[in-house]
Amino acid sequence: MSNDKKKPIRTIEEINEKIKKGDVVVVTADEMTKIVKEEGAEKAAKEIDVVTTGTFGMMCSSGAFLNFGHSDPPVKIKRVWLNDVEATAGLAAVDAYIGATRPSRTLGIEYGGGHVIEDLVKGKEIEVEIEGYGTDCYPVKKLETIITIHDLNQAIMVNPRNAYQKYAAATNSSDRTIYTYMGTLLPNYGNVTFSGAGELSPLMNDPDYETIGLGTRIFLGGAQGYVIGEGTQHNPKTQFGTLMVKGNLKEMDPRYVRGATVYRYGSSLFIGVGIPIPILNVGLAEKTGISDEEIFVPIVDYGVPRRADLRPVVRKVSYAELKSGKVEINGMSVRTSPVSSFKMAKEIAETLKKWIEQGEFFLTLPVERVPLDREFRPMPLRKTLRVKDVMVRDVITAKESDSIENVAKIMIEKEINHLPVVDENNKLVGIVTSWDISKAVAQGLDTLDKIMTREVITATEDEPLEEVAKKLSKFNISGLPVVDKEKKVIGIITSSDLSRVWGSKK
Amino acid sequence: MKVRILVEKDKVSEPIISKTIYKTGAQFYIIEAKVEKDKKELTVEIIGDKEQVDEAIENLEKSGAKVKKFIERVTIDRDLCVDCGACVSLCPWYAIEIKDNWEVVHLPEKCIPGCELCVTACPVKALVKREFEV
Numbered sequence: 001m002s003n004d005k006k007k008p009i010r011t012i013e014e015i016n017e018k019i020k021k022g023d024v025v026v027v028t029a030d031e032m033t034k035i036v037k038e039e040g041a042e043k044a045a046k047e048i049d050v051v052t053t054g055t056f057g058m059m060c061s062s063g064a065f066l067n068f069g070h071s072d073p074p075v076k077i078k079r080v081w082l083n084d085v086e087a088t089a090g091l092a093a094v095d096a097y098i099g100a101t102r103p104s105r106t107l108g109i110e111y112g113g114g115h116v117i118e119d120l121v122k123g124k125e126i127e128v129e130i131e132g133y134g135t136d137c138y139p140v141k142k143l144e145t146i147i148t149i150h151d152l153n154q155a156i157m158v159n160p161r162n163a164y165q166k167y168a169a170a171t172n173s174s175d176r177t178i179y180t181y182m183g184t185l186l187p188n189y190g191n192v193t194f195s196g197a198g199e200l201s202p203l204m205n206d207p208d209y210e211t212i213g214l215g216t217r218i219f220l221g222g223a224q225g226y227v228i229g230e231g232t233q234h235n236p237k238t239q240f241g242t243l244m245v246k247g248n249l250k251e252m253d254p255r256y257v258r259g260a261t262v263y264r265y266g267s268s269l270f271i272g273v274g275i276p277i278p279i280l281n282v283g284l285a286e287k288t289g290i291s292d293e294e295i296f297v298p299i300v301d302y303g304v305p306r307r308a309d310l311r312p313v314v315r316k317v318s319y320a321e322l323k324s325g326k327v328e329i330n331g332m333s334v335r336t337s338p339v340s341s342f343k344m345a346k347e348i349a350e351t352l353k354k355w356i357e358q359g360e361f362f363l364t365l366p367v368e369r370v371p372l373d374r375e376f377r378p379m380p381l382r383k384t385l386r387v388k389d390v391m392v393r394d395v396i397t398a399k400e401s402d403s404i405e406n407v408a409k410i411m412i413e414k415e416i417n418h419l420p421v422v423d424e425n426n427k428l429v430g431i432v433t434s435w436d437i438s439k440a441v442a443q444g445l446d447t448l449d450k451i452m453t454r455e456v457i458t459a460t461e462d463e464p465l466e467e468v469a470k471k472l473s474k475f476n477i478s479g480l481p482v483v484d485k486e487k488k489v490i491g492i493i494t495s496s497d498l499s500r501v502w503g504s505k506k
Numbered sequence: 507m508k509v510r511i512l513v514e515k516d517k518v519s520e521p522i523i524s525k526t527i528y529k530t531g532a533q534f535y536i537i538e539a540k541v542e543k544d545k546k547e548l549t550v551e552i553i554g555d556k557e558q559v560d561e562a563i564e565n566l567e568k569s570g571a572k573v574k575k576f577i578e579r580v581t582i583d584r585d586l587c588v589d590c591g592a593c594v595s596l597c598p599w600y601a602i603e604i605k606d607n608w609e610v611v612h613l614p615e616k617c618i619p620g621c622e623l624c625v626t627a628c629p630v631k632a633l634v635k636r637e638f639e640v
Binding site: 056057058183184186190191192193258259260261262263268270325335336337338339340341342343344346 | 588626
């Protein structure tokens with residue numbers, strides 16, 4: 001960007017002065033998109049002081065710190081449940097953190113941490129059950145009481161990851177319906193779900209974090225809150241930035257703080273976040289002019305059970321296309337569903353606009369910038385044993401044409417129970433077990449092709465052993481051939497290998 | 507056809523359902539059954555052609571049972587809905603739409619109850635199945 005576009009045209013102080021006087025010019029991000037398109041960024045920058053953004057979606061990394069005050073005699077909390085949902089203790093005596101995704105111990109995901117937070121904001125009565133350590137200074141070991149949010153000394157929402165800049169869309173190529181955090185995904189690319197507010201998204205409107213950083217005052221859950229830094233998994237380089245935010249739960253509006261349950265996935269919290277972008281230069285006017293047509297995300301295939309970044313990308317798509325209700329995949333028209341609310345996002349941007357126009361909300365500049373160079377890296381699995389650490393490499397194989405007699409001999413000689421059957425290129429075509437051989441003898445069959453199992457459950461080198469154990473138990477089998485990408489047999493892993501490893505470890 | 511069958515007092519001990527099935531050839535799929543000492547309440551899907559179903563209902567009534575026909579409809583509870591739209595692409599009947607102002611609307615005339623994909627998928631339980639007597 002040229003220096004021209006970064007040249008300051010107004011300051012935060014000047015904007016706040018205008019807010020005080022009541023003549024500040026505020027538009028919502030979607031209005032700004034039209035203005036910039038029609039009049040150009042320069043004219044828009046001259047006319048408009050502030051652009052308001054908004055987003056409303058399920059943000060799992062949300063929760064609140066609660067301080068219960070001291071009972072008499074006092075208790076040091078070891079574990080605590082609010083309406084049967086456990087809050088995380090491990091802080092000082094009567095502090096705890098209620099996280100949005102914690103399920104109830106009686107109702108499961110139907111009522112979770114997100115619902116507790118909603119009920120707190122609504123001022124409802126909450127049953128509290130506390131298990132104490134029982135120390136000389138905090139003797140109580142068990143305590144039950146009923147509280148409302150008004151009884152708490154503090155109820156401070158602190159959300160480690162909110163307001164994702166944009167979010168990958170989801171579809172499902174597999175032949176069964178799957179239930180994900182992106183909602184229900186119908187088989188064979190039956191639908192596409194997506195999240196994020198597109199052109200209304202706060203971080204999409206200030207992608208270089210010129211005005212959003214530690215100390216930026218925002219709309220959070222219907223109250224005034226603050227950005228307190230980068231969010232977890234912040235990944236600004238690829239436009240997947242996130243924010244950590246805080247606000248006073250006691251001041252929030254239940255309209256913007258809603259418990260949620262994603263079927264067969266878990267509980268969460270719908271939360272509304274709105275951020276004002278001061279138009280300090282022409283560049284910011286240009287950036288806030290971004291439209292849904294210009295924001296692209298991948299459609300990711302959740303039918304493949306891999307880590308999010310390793311799932312196949314079906315295609316790239318703009319928010320404009322996603323919002324149109326249908327997208328094209330492989331020549332088919334596939335229906336789309338948002339899982340976050342544009343209506344609420346717009347309402348939040350409008351509310352923030354009103355607050356500013358009415359002199360109830362003043363802008364701040366960040367005291368520290370959000371880092372722009374963070375990357376989101378995967379978890380290293382250093383302690384996880386994988387198939388390649390345990391499998392037998394010099395695997396003995398058989399050919400389809402081998403006689404039962406020969407195979408039986410090999411099995412006895414080598415003391416093995418599983419024999420992968422391969423073709424001339426060492427590609428897996430089947431498997432025989434000692435049990436199959438006994439069956440063959442009993443039925444008087446003579447060659448392998450008559451008894452071998454052709455639909456073989458296999459493992460790959462990099463699979464964690466836990467996955468192998470799951471497969472063995474699910475299919476009630478005792479061994480898996482290990483194959484490479486070309487289905488060539490490179491090893492074998494059996495339940496006795498697993499017991500050897502795990503038995504000696506524990 | 508979904509019906510609720512209420513049998514009371516001395517009729518409780520009579521095999522009304524079996525007799526009806528035997529007589530009409532209609533099939534009874536029992537969804538729910540509450541049996542008490544002097545009261546029996548069954549929610550049943552009567553399966554068969556129209557004549558069979560009508561005859562079955564007539565027969566049940568003649569035998570002293572009270573029969574209420576009802577249909578189930580999905581509706582959106584506007585107080586709960588956050589207009590996220592998670593339900594929209596799941597509806598096989600295109601009975602849920604997003605309007606230009608991003609409000610999620612349910613079109614009862616298009617909705618064919620039975621699948622309830624939208625009901626389970628709604629994160630805030632705003633889609634509710636309601637019974638309407640017919």
